[in-house]
Amino acid sequence: xxxxxxxxxxxxxxxxxxxLWVMRPFLAGKHLSFERVLKCEIDPKPMEMxxxxxxxxxxxxxxxxxxxxxxxxxxxxxxxxxx
Numbered sequence: 001x002x003x004x005x006x007x008x009x010x011x012x013x014x015x016x017x018x019x020l021w022v023m024r025p026f027l028a029g030k031h032l033s034f035e036r037v038l039k040c041e042i043d044p045k046p047m048e049m050x051x052x053x054x055x056x057x058x059x060x061x062x063x064x065x066x067x068x069x070x071x072x073x074x075x076x077x078x079x080x081x082x083x
Contacts, residue, residue, distance in 0.1 A: 009037075011062075017041050018058055020065075038062065 008023045020038035025031070040058035043051035 009065075013042075016043070018055065020058075020062060037065070 010021045010023060012019050012021060018038075018040050019036055022035045022037050024033045024035070038058055038061050040054040041051070042055060045051070
């Protein structure tokens with residue numbers, strides 16, 4: 001896979017949200033595409049469980065996405081050894 005097609009993951013926060021964005025370059029890096037993959041709202045009230053669970057689910061989904069990414073990279077690495 002050419003380097004300019006490798007997606008980049010960004011975690012951005014605002015006052016009340018965490019968002020996972022994936023950036024994908026196209027056309028030799030001259031055009032960028034951004035896709036929001038995950039979003040969770042953060043409630044500033046520390047005594048409530050719902051916001052904490054929301055953040056935990058966000059990072060659990062991120063963990064699963066990263067595991068898939070690592071598995072895909074391992075496949076690519078093994079394919080490169082064959083070639």
